[in-house]
Amino acid sequence: MAVQWPLIIFTLCTCMSAGIFGMQGFLAYRDKGGDLQLPALIVSVVFIGIGGIASFLHLQHWDRIFNGFGHLTSGITQELIGIALIAIMMVVYFLVLRKKGTVPKWAAGMAMVASALLVFIMGHSYLMESRLIWNTYLLPAYYLASAFMLGSLAVWLIASVLKVDDAMPICAKASLISCGVMLVVVFAYVAFISTVTFSAVGYYFDPTSPTTGMADPTTYSTTLLTGQLAPTFWLGVVAIGIVLPFIISWMGRKATEVGAKLSRLLAAALVLTLAGGLCWRVALYVLGASVFVFY
Amino acid sequence: MTQYAIVTDLNRCVGCMACSVACKALNDVPVGNFWNKTLRIGPNPTKGGSGQWPEVEMYFLTIQCQHCTDPECVKVCPTGASQKMADGTVQINKTKCIGCQFCVMSCPYNVRYLNEVSRVVEKCTLCEQKTVNGELPACVAQCGARARWFGDLDGDIRDFEGPAHPDEHSCGYEDMQATRVKLGDYVEEFTDDDIHMLPDVGNKPSMRYILRNRTWQGGDE
Amino acid sequence: MVKLSMSRRTFVKAAAVTAAATTLTSAIAPLQGLAEGEDTTAGQVERIRSCCRACGKCECGVWVTVQDGKVIRIEGDESAPQSRGHCCAKSQASMQALYHPDRLRYALKRTKDKGSDDPGWVRITLDEAFELCGEKFGEVKDKYGGTSIFVMCGTSRVWSLGPYQGMKQLFGTPNADLAYQVCKGPRHFAGIMTDEMGSPWMEVEQEPSVYVQWGTACEYSNYDSTNRTVNDVAAHAKTHILVDPRITPLGKEADIWLPLRPGTDGALALSWMKWCYDNDAFDDTMVRRWSNASFLVVDDKEPTEGWLAEGNGGITAKTRLLTEADMVEGGKFERFMVWDENNERLTYWDVEVGEWENERHRIPTTGQWIEHPYKPLVADAWLPDQSSFADPATESDRFYNGSSTSNPKGLAKKPSLKPGDVSVTLKDGSVHVARSVWDEFGDLLEDYTPEKAEKITGVPADKIVSAVKAWTTHLNPDYGNGGIHFQLATDQNGNSIQNCRVLQLLSCLTGNSDMPAGNRGSSKSQFDGNPGRSNMWGADLNGVPYGDAAKTWTGRDKTLDEVAAMIQEQVQYFIDNKSPLAERYNNEVPGYDEAIVITKRMGGAFKPSQTWPNPKTIYDRNAGEIDAARFPLNRYWGRWADSNTVWDGCNDTDVPYQLHAGLCQSGDFMNMGNILVAWEGLQKLDFFTDINLWHHPNNGQADVIFPCAHWLEIDSTRVSQGAGGFFGCCCKAVEPQGDVIYDPNWNVRMYKAMGVPWNTRDTTADAWPDESRILKDNVDAWKTAEFPDGPTWEQAKAKFQEEGWFDCRVWHPERWGTYRRHEMGYRRQQGGFNLYPLVDAHPGFMTPSGLIELWSLDMEAYLDNNDDVDNDGLDHFPVYREPTDSPILHPEYYTEDNSFLMTTGSRQPVYFHSEHRQLPWCRELWPAPRLEMNPVDASRLGLEQGDWVWIESPWGKVREVIDLYYGISAGVVNANHGWWFPEMEHASKGFELVNINCVMDPYGQDFVCGAATMRSLPVKVYKATADNSPFDDPVPCDQNGVECIHDASDERLKDWLPVYTEEEWNL
C-alpha cells in the first residue's frame, strides 16, 4: 500500500502529544515535576496541533467535516471525538493548573487515562479486516509503546532543559522501561507478521500496469528481518529507534546534575525515537497489503 | 431485501476488457482509474498435473466493487458518505465525502480511489442510474463474451439477466434494451461448488463468480 | 433460449422500491447523478443504427448515440446475428479517436528533408494537395513509367481499399503492397486453387458440433466472427480442439489442446490427412466424385498444355495428369482420365462441360432445412443430399445421349482412388504407367504419420489422433462436425499457401466445406461491401482488353432471359420431383418477371465471353510485376506484388527496375517483412503520399498527407466478411471535421488529379462522380420487387435504419441459403467473392479441373513445370516446408542460453495493429508491448514480470516488457506487434524502438507467395539495463530522453481526451 505521509505524521505527533500529556499526568500523580507542567502541556498541545493539521491535510474536503462527521462505527469519528475530548481535558488541565498552581490527582489520572485511550483509539482505527498485517491489537499496543517512549523522553528533555530535578529519575526510569516495552512490542509484532499468511494466487497479471512486478506476499514474513525492509527495520526501527535511545537513556539515568550536555543527548534520543517511529510506520504501510493481493 | 449484484461466468470471460471501457464510456471514470478491471490469473500449473507446461490452466477475473452485504467501507466512513442502499448497492454521496480515504484502505479489493479532480472517493455504482430504469449495467450489457449477468442475489442466481437478441432485425434501441435472457437458460451447467466469491474478511462480498473445472486461486474463506 | 422481454414502464415500476435508511445519517434519496450518465433531458438524443469499423474485421452491428451533435456512446446491436450484439473496447472508445486533439484534420505538406526528425509540416488546402500529387506522380510516370509507382494498402478498412484495384489501374502498375499478402490473402489464394476463392472462411455462426480453433483467437481478434459468437460456439460444441502454441483466452476452455511448435501447422495438418487416409475418415463422395483425387498421373510424359477456365480467368495448364488429348488424336485435354474400378475401364471427367463421361448431373431434390442457432433472426438454409454416379440399371435418364457406353458392365461409375499401376497407351503408341493422384498423395503422406509429425511439431502422437478422431467422427449422420477454423497463424508462419491448402483440403475431403458450420467461403450478399475499391470504367475503354471469343464453353454466355428460363425450368424440376426446395419458390414456377428478379439476385446474366476471360491469362499479363522472378505464382494471383520485393524496389536492391513513387491508403509499412528496410526505402522515393487519421510512422517519410474521415463520419455499405451472412450499412453519425476526406472520394480525386476519368460506364453521371453515386454502385445489384432497378444509396440506407441487418439467406437464398452449392450449380463464379456473377450453371467448382484440386493444376503449371523455379516438383500437392529460419533448418540460430523461437502478433484486444495507441481508454488497458515467456525460462535468465527486455535477431532489435506466461512452451516466446509511440514527436514516432517487425528476416518468406514469416523467428532475449540502453534507461525514450508511456497512471494520457472545438485541434 502506498505510504500515506500525512497519516504517519499525524500518528507520530499524536503519540508524542499524548505521551507527553500522559507522562506529565504521571509525574503530577507522583507529585513530581510541578515546574514542568505548563511547558509540557504547551508542547503537548503544539504536537496535537501539528498532528491535527497533518490529518487535515490528508482530508480533501475538510470544509465538509461538519456536514456529517458523526458516523460512530467509523474509526476516525472516534479518533476525532478522542482528540476533541483530550483537547477539552487539556484545557481543563490547564485551568486547574492555572487556578491551583498544581495538578490535583483526579486531573493527573484523567490525563493518563485520556492519553492512553486516545492512542488506543487511534491505533484501533487502523484495525481493518482487509489489511491482515494491521489487523492486530499489537497495532494499538505499538502506538501506546510509541507514545510511552516519546512521552518519557520528551518530558525528561523538558525536565533537563528546565532543570526540574525531581522529575529526572522517574523520567529516566520510564524511558528505560519504555525502550524495553517497545522492543518487546516490536518483536511481538514481527512474530505476528510471520504468522500472517496470504492465500497463494500463483501467477497473475494486471494489464494496466505491465511494468510492475507481481506482488509477493509470501515474502512479507521475512521482508522485515532479511528482505527488502531489513535496513529500515534493523537500522531504523531497532538501532536508531530503540537501541540508541536506550543507550542514551542508560547513560543519562544517573545524571543527577542537569546540564546542557544531557539536554543535547536527550534531544538526540528524542529525534532518533521519532525517526524510528517513522521507519516503523512506513514499514507498516509497505506491509499493509490487502488480503486480496492482486493489486 | 434486495441485493443487486453481478455474476460473472469465468469460463466465458476472456479478458477482452470491453467491460472496462463500457464503464468508462458511461460513468466518466478518470483516465488511469478503473471501476472495474480484469486480471489474468495464471496460467498456473494444473492441480494434479505434471506441474509444468502444457499442463497449465488460467482464467480471467473481473474485479469491481463487490457491493458487500456488510461493507467495511461503510463502517469506516466518518461522514456517512458511503452508504448501503435499499437495493443492496453501496453508494457514495459525493457531497458528503471528505476524502479521508479510510474507505479506500478498508476495502479488501482496492476498488476505491480518490478522484484527483473532485477530490472525493469513487467506485462502481453498479450503474444505478441505469438499473433504476430497468436497464442492465453497462458492463453487463456490453460484456464481450456475455459472461456477466445482473440480478438480485437474494433470489436465485440462475435468474440473473443478460442481454439477448430480439426476434426482429428491425428491433429498435429501446426494445433491444428490454430483451433479456436468464443466466440459467444460457450458460453451461454449473454446481454450487463452482460458485465462488472473493476472499471474505467479514464484509460479505455480493458478486459471484462461476468457475468450472479449475482451481479458484486466492481463496474465498 | 428463453428470453424475457419486459417493457420499460413495468420495470421502472418494479424497480421503484422505497428506499429505507440503512445508516445512521440520513434517509436515502436515490443517489442519482453520482455517476455521470447520459442525461436524456439535457439535449436531443439520436440513436443511429450502424456498423462499427474500429477494427477492420467483422461487421459488428452497433447503435451510435448522438447527443447535441456529439457522439457520446457506441453499443452493440443485439439484433445483428453476425455479431451477436458484440461491441468491443476499441469500438466503445471510438469517440476518443473522432474527437482526438491530435487527429489529422487538414492536408499537410513536408517542408524539411526526408529523414529529418521534424518533417516541418505545413497546412495546405486539399486542392493544393491533390495538385501536388498529380504533378509529382505525373512526373514519375512520364520519366520511369507507371510500374515505377507502387500503391499500398492495409487491411479491411472496407471503404479504403483503392490500392487493391482502382489505384493500380490509375497508374497502370501491378505493384501493390498489400497487407492481404500476410492476411487472408494466402487463404484466398489457396482457396481459389482448391475449391473457391476465400473458401476457408468458416460458417462459425452456425455453431459446429466440434469446434476446431486452429491458429486463431477470435475472442480478441473478432476475425471475422465475434468474441460473443465464438464463446457460444466453444461452449456449445461437444468437443473443442485448440491448435495453438499458446494457451489462448478462449482456448483455455478447450477439451483437447495441440500445442505445436510455431510454424509446423502444415506438418500437423498432413498428419491429420494421413490419419484420415489410413482410417477412411474421408467423405467418399467428396473424394471420388468431387475432387481430382482419382485423376491419373503419368510421371514420364511430356506435360500436356491447354487453356482451362478457373476463378482468375484461366490458366495455361501444363500437366502430367492424363488427358484424353494424350491418348487419342483430337482428344480433349479438358477430359481428365480416371480408372473406373466398377467397369474396369478408363473414363473421364470433362471439365469443359462439367460432367463425368456421358452423365448428366441431376441436382439433388431431396435434402433438409438447416436451422440457425439464431432462428428466427436467421432463416433456414437448404442442405441438399449428395448426388451419386448414375446407375444405368435404374437411372438411364441420366445418360443424355441414351447410351451406356461409359458403363459397359452396367454398373455405376466408380472412379478408382487406389488403382495401383494402370498401364496406358498414349497416342504415339508409347506405353506408360499411370497412377492415381490419390496413390501419389499417399506416398507423400508416409512422412506424416502421427509419430513422425510428433517429431516435427512437438505434439504427442496420441493427442493428434484423438483430435482428428473427434473431429471426423460424425455426431450427426447427415453431415460433418463443422469446418476447421484456421485463420491467421497459417498465413504467417512460413508455408502459407501450402498450409492453407492442406487445411482446406481436409475440410473439403471430409465433407465440411460449404456445409453447415463448414468452411464455406464468403457470404454472398446483395451489396458490394467495398465502396470506391474499383473505378467505374466501361469494359471497352481505357485499355482494358476485350475478352476472347475463343475461350467459350458450353453453358455460359447466357442472357438475363435465358438464365431466367433456366430458373423456371429448375423450379419446375423441383416441383416435379416433390422437392421441399420448391417451397422456396412457393411451390410455383415463377412467372417471367419474378424469374428475372430471381436471376438478378443470383447475379444476373452469365458473363458473356466478350468481357471475361481476358485473351491473355493473368499470369501472362503480369509478367512485368516487380516480383515476377522471385514469386512467379504471384503473377497468376495478381492481387499483390511481394512486399519485400517492393521495398527492395525502392532501395534498388536486386530488382528488375527501381520504384520511384508510392501512394498509401489505410496501410502501413510496418505490417510485414523487415520494416527498417522499408523505412529506408520510403526515404529514397521521389514522392510518397498517405491518407490517414493520424501522424503515424507511415507518413513520417511522406511528402503530402491527407486527413481521412473517421467511421463515425461516413456512409458505407457493409457485408459481413467471412461466412456471417449479413449485409447492412455504416451510417454517418456526425458531420466530418475540418478538411477530412472520405476515402472513396480521395480515390476519385486522385484520378482527377491525374486527369483520368473514374467513370466511363454511367453516362448519366460525372466522370468524377460524387459519394452518393459511388455508393449507388455498391447497392445496385439489390434488385428487388421494391427497387427493381436497385435502390439509391439513400434508399438502401433508410431501409437499413428501419429494418436492420439483411439476411443473405433471405436475399440471396440460392447462393447463400444453400449448402453443397457444387451440387446445385451455384458455385461457379469468377474470382473474388460476394457479388461476382456465376459464369455458368455447371456443378462443381471454379478450379481449372472444375473439382476440388488435391492436385493443383495452377501450382503444377507455374511452379512445378516452370524451368525458372527451383523446387522438388511436388508443389501440386500441399507439401510441408519448414519456415525459413526454423530450428530445423538453422539450428545455429538457437544455440545460446537465451535463444528463443519467436511467434508474434496474437491480437491485443484494445488495439487494431498500429491503431488506437493514442486513445486513452485503450492505452491505459494495455500500456506497453508484452513478450510472453515461460516462467521457467525467465527465472533461468533472471527476468521478472515487468522487466523491459531486448529482443534481438540477426536483423534488428527492439524492446518489450516481459509477461510471465506459463501458457507458452519453454524456448518459445510471443511478442506483441504493431507498436509505436504516438506520444513521441519525431517523424518515426519511435517505431524503431519497439515495433517487433524491426527484427524480421527480410527474406523469411513463404516459398509460393512471399508472405512474410512472422510466426517462426530466431531471437535472443536479454534484460534491458541502464548499461545497454540509450539514455541509460531500460525504458524506450524519445530523442530527448523522455520515456514512453508504459503505465495506466501516466498523466500524458489525459492530454489525449476529446476536444470539441477547432481551436483545440493540433496540426
Ligand SMILES: Nc1nc2c(c(=O)[nH]1)N[C@H]1C(S)=C(S)[C@@H](COP(=O)(O)OP(=O)(O)OC[C@H]3O[C@@H](n4cnc5c(=O)[nH]c(N)nc54)[C@H](O)[C@@H]3O)O[C@H]1N2
Ligand atoms: N509481427 C506481426 N506483424 C503483423 C501481423 C502479425 O500478426 N505479426 N499481422 C499482420 C496483419 S494480419 C495485417 S492485416 C497487417 C495490418 O496492416 P495495416 O492494415 O497496414 O495496419 P494498420 O496498423 O492497421 O495500419 C493502417 C493505417 O491506416 C490508418 N487508417 C485507419 N483507418 C483509416 C481510414 O479509415 N482511412 C485511411 N485512409 N487510413 C486509415 C491507420 O492510422 C494506420 O496508419 O499487419 C500485419 N503485421
Ligand SMILES: Nc1nc2c(c(=O)[nH]1)N[C@H]1C(S)=C(S)[C@@H](COP(=O)(O)OP(=O)(O)OC[C@H]3O[C@@H](n4cnc5c(=O)[nH]c(N)nc54)[C@H](O)[C@@H]3O)O[C@H]1N2
Ligand atoms: N484487437 C484486434 N483485433 C484484430 C486485429 C488487431 O490487430 N487487434 N487484427 C485483425 C486482423 S488484420 C487479423 S488478420 C485478425 C487475426 O486474428 P486471428 O486469426 O485470431 O489471429 P491472431 O490473434 O493473430 O493469432 C491467433 C493465434 O495464433 C497463434 N499462433 C502463433 N503462431 C502460431 C503457429 O505457428 N501455429 C498456430 N497454429 N498458431 C499460432 C497465437 O498464439 C494466437 O493465439 O485479427 C483481426 N482483429
Ligand code: SF4
Ligand atoms: S467484457 Fe466480459 S469477457 Fe470481456 S473482460 Fe469483461 S467480463 Fe470478461
Ligand code: SF4
Ligand atoms: S467491495 Fe470494497 S468498496 Fe465495495 S462495498 Fe465492499 S468494501 Fe465497500
Ligand code: SF4
Ligand atoms: S473518503 Fe469519503 S467515502 Fe471514504 S470514508 Fe472518507 S468520507 Fe467516507
Ligand code: SF4
Ligand atoms: S456496474 Fe456499472 S459502474 Fe459498476 S463496473 Fe459495471 S459499468 Fe461500471
Ligand code: SF4
Ligand atoms: S470487433 Fe471490430 S467491428 Fe466489432 S465492435 Fe470491435 S472494433 Fe468494432
Ligand SMILES: [Mo]
Ligand atoms: Mo490481417
